[in-house]
Amino acid sequence: MTGQLGTTVAVLEATLRCFSVSGIAKTTIDDVAAASGVSRATIYRMFQGGRDELVRDAVTLEIQRFFLRLTSAIDDAVDFASRMESAVHFAHENIQNHRLYQTMLAEEPGVLLPLLTTQSEQVRDMVAGYLAPYLKLEQQAGRTLSGVDLLAASQYVARLTISYIVNPGRDDLMNPDIVRRVVRRQMLGGILTADALSRPGEPGVPPESS
Amino acid sequence: MSRLPSARPSPVRPSPLQPSPLQRLALRVADVAAQCSSIKAAGSGMALVLDASNPMDGDPSAQELAAVDAALVCIARYGLAKTTIADVANQARISRATLYRRFPGRENLFQMVLTVEYQRFDAYVRSAVNPAVDLADLLAKGLHAGVGFVASHQALGRVLAHEPDLILPFLALDQGDVVLEAGGQPLRGPLQAYLTAEDAVWVSTWIARIGLTYLLGTEDAKQLSTVEQCRTLIDAFVAPALTDLQS
CATH class of the missing domain: 1.10.10.60 (Homeodomain-like)
Known part of the structure; x- marks a missing residue:
């Protein structure tokens, strides 16, 4: 470059x-x-904006890289719901081991947390932009509920995804049953058909390979 | 050289906040207020207070309520770190001696404030969902009431905007579950008209999570400012996921 x-x-x-x-x-x-x-x-x-802007942009870059690693880690999932399950699990596991994230939480939560909470639009748009093509594939395969607004749906799933990464609450995201509920009900229950949620499907092909 | 803490000089007061302080949140959130130890104590007391299994013994007296309401005015105006018992006494027109007798330290007063405000939140949300015609109606009304209560809370808005370090640990760190559980708590009982007790727990927390993500965005809460907007969201992403669970 x-x-x-x-x-x-x-x-x-x-x-x-x-x-x-x-x-x-x-x-x-x-x-x-x-x-x-x-x-x-x-x-x-x-x-x-001086040092503040430099710090913010560096942290944003690292957040983007985190999501890039995340996306490459879940490429082999068979369909969108499975992909999201892998993503939630991967993100939860890796955020615990992410040195910079943990350092920032401990040392300068005031810098990091706004990016993931109050100023999360930028991160959310990025995640939603990543999710949208997959949802489109599910829709083309007839696996979405009728009348689903794909733009709103990808924003909603991105919103919940970030929320769960930052704050799992009492949900144990190392437990596959909990992850299944979070993804297949809370994230996708209003987006995919019951059939798509219960059975693996074809449209798991990553759009970037087409 | 150490100096004894002296009486706080009466400073020039900043003017009161505009009506929607949450909108300032993102702009000022990095502007972290210096903390003092008693504030930290109040912060860690929040987890206890918000724990619904830890109810207050008895109802607060009229004087305690007056002190709480005066404290809310002071916090909205000066912030948590700068609000003193003396400020609250002046605002409430209660003698300092009386107030100090009841609240020996600021953290005692702040815990009472949290407790009373949480009870008001709980009552507000519960009354908003009663009556509800069906599950989606209940969830939409509950989401609307919870978001509305928090978004219009001037004291909380002031703290979020100017002293975010006091709040953020409850939104993302190991105490992150506290706000989610407390936020969902008022819906648990009402939800049991439609769901099992077990499902009512995670569904109520889910609604609180959705509400929280909107409350933290700069302008997001506006997207849930009417019951109809909340109903659209519930109908799109929540209700379809619950159809097979309804009893």
């Missing part, structure tokens, strides 16, 4: 490296400049 975008990503990656070395609170723009080889002046030009 070259040009402005490549430089921006390089700076954000350097920022994430600094986070894991010195923690978030102690990471300065100078540290990031040294780690990325990009000058302070350039960094300030790229992130006009």
